[in-house]
Amino acid sequence: MSDNEFAAKIEQFREQADEIGRLQEARTRLMGVGTAERRRVTVTVNADGIVIDIKFSSDIGDLEYDEIATAITEASRLAVADVAGQTTALFAPIAVESTGRVGLTETLADIDALRDQLH
Numbered sequence: 001m002s003d004n005e006f007a008a009k010i011e012q013f014r015e016q017a018d019e020i021g022r023l024q025e026a027r028t029r030l031m032g033v034g035t036a037e038r039r040r041v042t043v044t045v046n047a048d049g050i051v052i053d054i055k056f057s058s059d060i061g062d063l064e065y066d067e068i069a070t071a072i073t074e075a076s077r078l079a080v081a082d083v084a085g086q087t088t089a090l091f092a093p094i095a096v097e098s099t100g101r102v103g104l105t106e107t108l109a110d111i112d113a114l115r116d117q118l119h
Contacts, residue, residue, distance in 0.1 A: 016094075024089055028088045034078025035061060037071035046089065049080040 001009075030047040034042060040060050044053040063071065 019055065019094060022065060023094065027050065027087055027090055030083050030090070032079040032081070032083025032086065034075040034080075034082060036074040037067065041068065041071040041075045043072060043075035043079045043081040045083055051076060051079075056100060 032045045035042045040053040040057045047051050
């Protein structure tokens with residue numbers, strides 16, 4: 001490999017690292033929203049799926065406590081799914097296509113690498 005080719009590879013690596021950093025920063029600003037029980041309960045989660053807001057409509061009193069608890073759980077689940085979908089879409093440009101079956105060792109290594117990237 002020539003010096004020019006090596007320099008080009010280093011520059012490409014830096015550009016990819018910058019893009020990953022930009023995407024990670026953008027991910028921290030994502031929020032997911034889910035509603036349940038005919039929009040009587042709305043839950044908002046942050047990029048990590050942690051509830052940051054719960055809102056109740058004015059007719060929430062029509063529900064029993066167990067129905068409200070169930071609605072909060074369902075809205076939370078939908079909000080987490082929403083933010084997960086946004087994260088997948090955000091990282092789609094750099095997602096690696098798998099062409100074959102991946103073993104457990106490779107999967108665990110990929111999970112560790114992803115965890116390191118996201119923190």
